[in-house]
Amino acid sequence: MKEIFPTHKSTFTGEGLKKNILSEFNLSPDCECVLFKPGLNDTYKVLDNGTAYYLRVYPNKWRTKNDIESELKLINHLDKSNIQAAIPIKNMHDEYIMEINASEGVRYAVLFESAKGKSIPELNVSISRNYGKVVASIHEASDKMEKLERFELNMEYLLDTPLKSIQPFLKHREADFNFLQTTANALSAKISEIMSESKLDYGVCHGDFHYGNIFSGENDEISVFDFDCFGYGWRAYDISVFLWSCVPENNWEQDNLDKRALLWKAFLDGYLSLKPLSEAEIKAAYVFVAIRHIWLLGIHVNGVSAWGTSWIHDKYFDEAITFIKKWIALHKVLD
Template sequence: MTQFVIPVIHSIFDGAALIATVLGEYSIQQPYSCKLYKRGLNDTYLVETEGENYILRVYRRSWHNKEEIDFELELLAFLHQQQQPIAYPIARTDGNFTTEVLAPEGVRYASVFSYAPGYAVNEKLDHKQSYTLGEVLAKIHQTLNKFQSSFSRPVLNNEYLLDWSILKIKSLYQDRAKDINYFQQQIEIIKSQLLEIKLSLLAPEYGICVGDVHSGNAHFTKQNQPTLFDFDQCGYGWRAFDIAKFLHAAMKMKIDITVRHSFIEGYQAIRQLNETEIASIPIFIKAAHIWVMGISANAVDDVLAYGWFDNDWLDGRLSMLRDFE
């Protein structure tokens, strides 16, 4: 019988093996369980010990390089030092935040994070929680004005949010030329609108953004105290984009408009948005929509199978984009 050696695109690690190898490098209690909790842009494991729980993230090989990962972890460590409510990285015994793992597809990196107390509310987000989440984001933005990193990270600009995304989408829908042209037209409109309103490239309007703040990426305690996690999409950009990203996710979850407005009210209780920033939010909602599509399209093969991107997928997102207009 002929045997073939076939390349692996994306492997899933065994939890027990991670306990025996990777987790022994961190200053935590001996885990008794490590289970795959969520598979997305990265693989997320729930690590349980007698004292407390942790999150182990194994970064996807084709998503972020080591430099970009180091930027995120350094940023989170800084926010933790500044007493911001975020899930922070746990250092290894040698002081580093990542462990290099040789997977069948190549080198991948693993990191351990504190477990955010409470629970995710998702579409059940209420006015108070939304307001508090807005306050926390504004405080994080203010805190990050003081952050400096020696590592690089993609800038959340037109080229990355829009041009990169349409290339990924186009590669999957070559038979939908009319619809791809519509996306391209919308991208040119977005660029033109942003150029017209002339956003500043200085703080506080511009700086490091979290990239994916929403009610599924925060846990709330019974006292409604939030802890944010998943800064995997962070980068330098306009802060109004962070607000638009929240609104985009909330609209997809069909969260009531008054609850969405509470988020903006909470943000402005800490930092008042100027007229230009407010005018940019609807534009950035469309940009966020296209970027999320691009991120999904980029995950073909190693996260999302090609068959996931059928005509219904594109039709649904076209409909949402037209609604945003």
């Protein structure tokens, strides 16, 4: 028998998942299962008698089983704290996590309920304010938990490791890589400077609070999902992701800048109505926006085995570096 050909990440059929995974849950045999969103994690949409669920299949060696168990413990704690989140579902054996013996190695699968509400095409003031309240609620509720086994969202995670991944893709653009390295060092030093003057709140962070990870209901109430990037870090970083993502990143027209400021103010108003933020933390959030963008570059280049290299091209890096430079200059981040 020939050896199985090596793979980076296999794509499972809906029928295969129905037979081998979904059959272990209290679902109808004729439920539908289709690939909804491929990526680092593959997400399958499951429809059963009009009810939607989402099956996440983690890639091999992306998260440990303990990492995933901590993610699910956090989500269940938030649910018990009356915070709307897409909660995991146990199978008929009282288990959340199922193993799939893929050709590339073991992959883990978890079935989630759908978050309440619907995806939003863009943010408005009301949703942004409610989003701020939910983020503050998550930070407060998670502070009441025992420490979970999870990684730290420190500078090694946010800057050092991403830069090592980025470097091979910029071998022909040495000056640009040197800019990213020098800027990363300066951004890290700026956070250290801020922390030397004022303590930054540290604890559980969702790690990916952009508006693609929320649903909104009829009254703009917020339901959160995708805690895959959660870890322990500075809360200023967690809120910075909203600031980073709330409007198109490379639109520098004044109308766009005004809209970002309006949505950011609404988000902060919501957050501050439940939990304090110091001026130093808000200042740090602007620094973390640039750090976040470097982190994202690392995530993207690490994911080429899932989505290929066709879009990791010079224009991609041009746009990313332009954003970092303009953000730093506009907000005087390193002054």
